[in-house]
Amino acid sequence: MDVSPEYSIHLLLEKQFCIDNRLLVDYLCKKNDFxxxxxxxxxxxxxVPLTHSTLLSILGEYRSPNDKIVRLIADGLLLPIKKGLYAVSPEITGIPLHCRWWLIL
Known part of the structure; x- marks a missing residue:
């Protein structure tokens, strides 16, 4: 069976597109899992409030854990209390801020 060059290119591009999509889906699944x-x-x-050093130990797998802390704050997952002290968002803990004893002190 003789296939035209245009059709061959189309098949190659379609195959590459499927591979790229699979890689993208794998990447997004791994990122979501992480x-x-x-x-x-x-x-x-x-x-319980977290210190900066505690967060660094949790984020040790990252190349730049300080940048990740900044992103977590920007995303609202971490709340800065004061320099070097953070609270985990109620979105993650399920504990409303008004129920946290250390905010009262």
């Missing part, structure tokens, strides 16, 4: 693992680690702390 985020879920991070949220689990943060949820363990509940309403």
């Amino acid at each position: 985020i879920m693992q991070l949220e689990k680690k943060l949820k363990v702390f509940g309403g």
Whole structure:
């Protein structure tokens, strides 16, 4: 069976598109899984404030954990209390801010 060059190119592009899509889906699934693992680690702390060094140990797998802390704050997953002290968002812990004892002190 003789196939035209245009059709061959079309098949190659279609195959490459499927491979690229599979890679993208794999990447997004792994990234989502990693985020879920991070949220689990943060949820363990509940309403207890976290120090910067604690966060660095949790985020040790990242190349630049300080940048990740900044992104977590920007995304609303971490709330800065004061320099070097953070609270995990009620979105993750399920504990409303008004129920946290250390905010009263």
